[in-house]
Amino acid sequence: MTQTIPPTPDAPFAVEMRGIVKRFPGVLANDHVDFELRAGEIHALLGENGAGKSTLMNVLAGLYRQEAGIIKVKGKPVEFHSPRDAIKSGIGMIHQHFMLVPSQTVTENVLLGLDDPRFFMRLPEYDAKVAAVGERFGLKVDPRAKIWQLSVGEQQRVELLKMLYRGANVLIMDEPTAVLAPTEIEGLFDILRSMVAQGKSVIFISHKLQEVTAIADRVSVLRRGVATATSVPSRGATRQELARLMVGRDVVFALEKKPGNPGKIVLEVKDIHADNDKGLPALRGFSLNVRAGEIVGVAGVAGNGQSELSQVIASMRKCKQGQVILNSESLTNHNTLFGIQHGMAYVPEDRNHVGSAPNLSVTDNVIMKKYRQPPISHAGMLDMSAAEKLARELKQAYDIIVPNVSTPVRLLSGGNLQRVILAREISGLPNFMVAVQPTRGLDVGAIEGVHRLLMAQRESGAGVLLISEELEELLSLSDRVYVIYEGKSMGEVKVGGVEPDESLIETIGLMMTGTPLDQIQKEGVGANG
C-alpha cells in the first residue's frame, strides 16, 4: 500500500476545533478536545469504542451541539444548529450506518433534502448531473439503480456522492471499512486519495491501526473523551505506539495459537437452503463441517446469508432443504431446546435482543439454559439462592464488571454483556458453539477477552463456528475459513500461522466478492487483482 504525499505541514486549516466539551447523562464524552484538519489531508481519528470519536465528529457535523469550545471552518468561527448548517459550510458526514433509503434510486437519495429541483423531480436530467459528479471523483455507480440492489461498497460510494454533490469539502467517514471486503477497502482508499488530490479533506474515524497507518497522513487519538495525541504524522508511528495512546496500556496483538488437534466431526451442515425475512432465498445449498477442537471461520461481506446460516444451525430459522447434524443427531427443524440438549451453544449476532433479555438481571440471564436442572431448580421450583451463587461464580470467573448480579443487563457495556452471554453458553459445557460477530462494537481490550475465551473452547476440545465480517479476527483465530457469497460457499481455505500471508488475504478477498476458490486456483492468484 502506498502512502499519499503528505500535504505541506503549513497547509491552511480546513477545520479547527478548540476545547470541545460534550456531555451526555453520566458521561463526559468530549473533555476539552482540540482537533485540527488541514486542507488536502487524510486525517485519522483513532480511538476505542466509546472514546468519543463519533461524538466529536457529530458535533462537527451539526448533529450535536457542544457545551463549550469553538469550531472554525477555514479560519472563521461557525455555529451549527443542524446537519444542514454543517453541509452549507462544506462539512459532510458519512455515518457508519448508511443514511440511504433502500427503496429509492441513487439519484433520489442524492437529491433528498436539496432545494433543486424544487418540485417536479425530472429524474433523467438529474441522473446525468449525479453521474457527472461521480465521474469526477472516480465513484462509479449507476444513478438509476435502487439502493437495495447495490453492494455495501457501492452504497458507501453513494454516500460520498451525496456529500460531494452538495459541495462538501470536508468528508467525515465514520469507520468506513467496517462493512467492506478487502478489495473494496482498496477501492475506497483509491477514491479517498483521488478526493484529496482534488483538494478535499477527509477525516477517517477508525479503531483499526493497520488501516490508519495505510491511509492517513496524520493521526489524532482520543481516549475516554480526552485527546491523547493531536495531529501526529502517521508515517513513522508504529502500531504499538498508537495502540498505547488509544488503550493506555500495551496490547498483545498476536494471540497464542497452539497447533490444532482436530478430532471427529461435531457439526455437519449439508446443502442447506433457507429464506430470509423477506422470503427471498438467503442460503442456496451451503455445506460445511466443524471438527472437535478447531475453530472454523465463515468469512463474507455482510448480508450474504451469514445471519441465516447461524439461525438455521441454532434452529431459529426454518431450513427448506438440507440437513444440520450435531454429534450425529439431526437437528434439522427441531426446536432450539433439542439443540441445546445435544451440546449446542449459540452466541447470536444481536446480543441485546436475542442473546440476552435486557431488562432481566445478570442472574436471570446466566441461568436461562440451566433453569430446568438442579441445582438451579428442584421439582419445578427455582432456587434463587443457587442461581445467584452461580451468577456470582461466573461474574468472578469471566471478569464481568457489574456492581451486583441483580443488575439488569441492559445497563452493561457491550464487552461485559458479551461476557455474560459467553459465561452462560460456555458454562453449559457445549461441544459445539456458533458465534456470530462476537466482537462487533467491542473495544480492543474486550475483543482480546472474547478471543481468549473462544481459543479456550478450541483447546478444551469443542468445535467452534465463528461467523464474522472481521477478516483479521477470522484469520488469527480460525483453523479453516469458509467464504460465503450470496448463500453459497465459495470454498474453504486452511489458515496456517497467526500472521497470515498477503496472498491468502487476496484469495479470500476475491472469494468474498464472488469468485469460487477453484476458479482462482485455475487462473492463478492476482489474475484480476
Added chain:
Amino acid sequence: MDPIIILQAGVATGTVLLFATIGEILAERSGVLNLGVEGMMLIGAMTAFSTTIATGNPWLGVLAAMFAAGLISQIHAFITITLQADQVVSGLALTFLGTGISLVLGEGLSKAGTVSLLPNFSIPVLSQIPILGPILFTKQSVLVYIGYLFTPLTWYFINHTRPGLNLRSVGEYPSAVDSLGISVFGLRYFYVFVGGMLAGLAGATISLAVAPGWFSELTTAGQGWIAVGLVIFAQWDPVRAMFGSYAFGALRRLILDVQGPTIIFGLNNPFYYNPYWGFFLQMLPYAFTVIVLVIGSREAMRKRLGAPAALGNPYIRGERGK
C-alpha cells in the same frame, strides 16, 4: 341486478373508500399507522351534515368536515409522534373517541330534515361512451369526479415530486431524512393531518352525496376499517387503492341487490327467503378486512407486501437503523 347500475353505484360508494384509503396511504407512507379512520370518518360525516344544515352550503360542510377530522387526527399525531406511544393502541382509541364525539354532537341530527346536497351531474360527450359513459360519467356526484382526478394526482405527487420523495423517504428510513435536515416530526404531523382531512372528506362524501343523512354510527358502518384493510390490499399504492375501492363499492351494491329479487337464475332466491344468507353476504367485506389486517400484521408478510419499512416505529433521534 343491472350490472351497469351496480358498477355505477359501486363507483359512487367506492369514492368514500377511495378518499379514506388514500388518506391512510399517505399517513402510512410517512410511517404512521392510524387505525382511527372509522372515527375520523364519523366526525367528518357528522360535521359535514350539521354544518350544511346550519349554513345551507354543502361546500362549507365539506371544508368543515375535513378540518374537524384533520384536527382530531392531531391527537393521534401528538400521542404517537411526540410521545412515541404505540400507534395501534392510539389509533384504536381515536376511533372510540371519534365515534363517541360524533354520536354526542350528532344527537338529533337524523331528524333535522333535508339539507342541500352536493350537485350530481353528467359530463357531456364522455357520458356518451358505451358502457364506461353510464358507469363513470352519468349523474355522479361532483365528489366522484374529484375522486377520478385525485388518484392520478396523488400517484404523481408521491412518485415524481420532491415532497413525495420526502414522504416516501420518511416512511422508509427516517434517520436519512433527519440527517439531511428535514424534520421527521414535521412531515409525519403533516401527513397524519392530511390523512385525517381525507377521512373527513370521505365522511362528508357519505353524508352529503352517496348516502345522504346522519344515521349515527351506521353512517359509516365500518367503512373506515375496510379502508384500513384496503391500504394493505393496495400495497400502499394509490392506483391500486382506486381499483380496490371501486370494487368494494360495487360489492356492497351487489350484496344489496342480490337480496332483492324473489327469483334468481330461475330459482327461488335463497338470499331473499333466508335472511341468514343475507347476513352472511353482508359480512363478507368485513371478513375480508379482518383477514387482510391479520395478514398485514405479520412483520414478515408486511415486508413482502412492500410496507413502508418504518411503519409503526416511532422515530427517536440517535437510535440507529430505524
